[in-house]
Amino acid sequence: MRRLEGQRVLVTGAAGGMGRAHCIRLAQEGASVIALDVAEAASALEETAQAVRELGVVAVTGSADIRDFDTLAEVVADCVKTVGGLDVVVANAGVYDTPGPVWTIDPAIWNRSLDVNLTGAWHTVKACVPHFRDGGSVILVSSTAGIKGIAGAGHYSAAKHAVVGLSRTLANELGAQSIRVNSVHPGSVRTPMIINEKVFANLCPGIENPTEADAAAVLSARNLLPVPWVDPVDVSNAVLFLASSESRYMTGCQLVIDAGLTQKV
Template identity: 60%
Template structure:
């Protein structure tokens, strides 16, 4: 028996690197998927659905900006109606952009990060709540910047610290109903959110046109294990564990997957 056989999971930000990995990993273990992302990512969502269905599972795609509570609710309700239940919530949608020192951040950059990374999680969990019962699991994807601070990312770090508080509160509120709530905190992950020119420039501000290899050398110096980043499947494996009965008595924790980034002295 697969670990999530015949269960249903909703994944927000499903078209992106980590979101797609979550959909695939949960489907590999028997889950049907409600995949939610922006309509502008429709082509990628088709690919996600095809990948899930190639594993013998059903996939319902829905389009919503997590900043829009009505759109999130509609996408989720449609998915539950078609698939019949909801067992797992993976609040994965997030942004890591407009990196700058705190005093140079615009009001729009600050608010966008909070609206998507924090309020979007709240919208997702609130819409899912009426569909969840005993044994359900909510997994919120945070960041190592939700465990420690990060220069030039005050908006991102603040939003990711905040979801830890939200998750701890939800764990206390939903625990008596048998519903678990935990956060997963990736370090650098090999997705376009990290592997892009803006991040390379932040890592090596004195180097003209830094490359992926240049960034890898810098990031490898920050981890205990000899790698610059982890792969999306490594975060998917952590999400799978927290979604499965293997973690049935784990709630309110922060599971860090960062190759030792937050522990290096």
């Protein structure tokens, strides 16, 4: 028996990065998948769906910006109807910029971070929870930036800390209906969000045109384990555990997958 046989899961930010990895890993364990992302990512989202279908399970896709609640709720309702219900939600979509110290952050960048990373997660839950019928699992993707402050990313750290407050509150509100709510906290993960020239330059201010190897050296020094980052599937395995009945009495928890980043002194 696969670990998510018969379950219906919804993943936001599913066109690439960790969202795609979550869809594939959950599908490997038998789940039907609703994969959502913004309209501009439609062709990459279809690749995710195709990879899921190749595993012999159902995949449906939907286009919605998680900042737009009305559209999101409509798309979620349509997709849930198509797959016949909803058991697991993974609020994964997020954005990250590198603007600098808090007092220098441009209001537009601040607002985008809060709108997508926090309000988008709230919208996702708000659109999905009414579809749960027989318990369920909500997994909110925060970050190690939701546990400790990250210099130069106050907009992101504030939003990801707030996701923990959202998660703990929902755990209180939904426990009596057997709906569990937990957050995951990845450290650095090798996805397009951090594997790009802007982030490399931010990590290595003393190096002209820093490479991935330069960035890896900086990130390795932040971890207890001798690795610069974890792979998307390492986070997907944590998401799978929280989605499955193996974690049936866990709610209101923060699960950290960070190679020791948050514990390093």
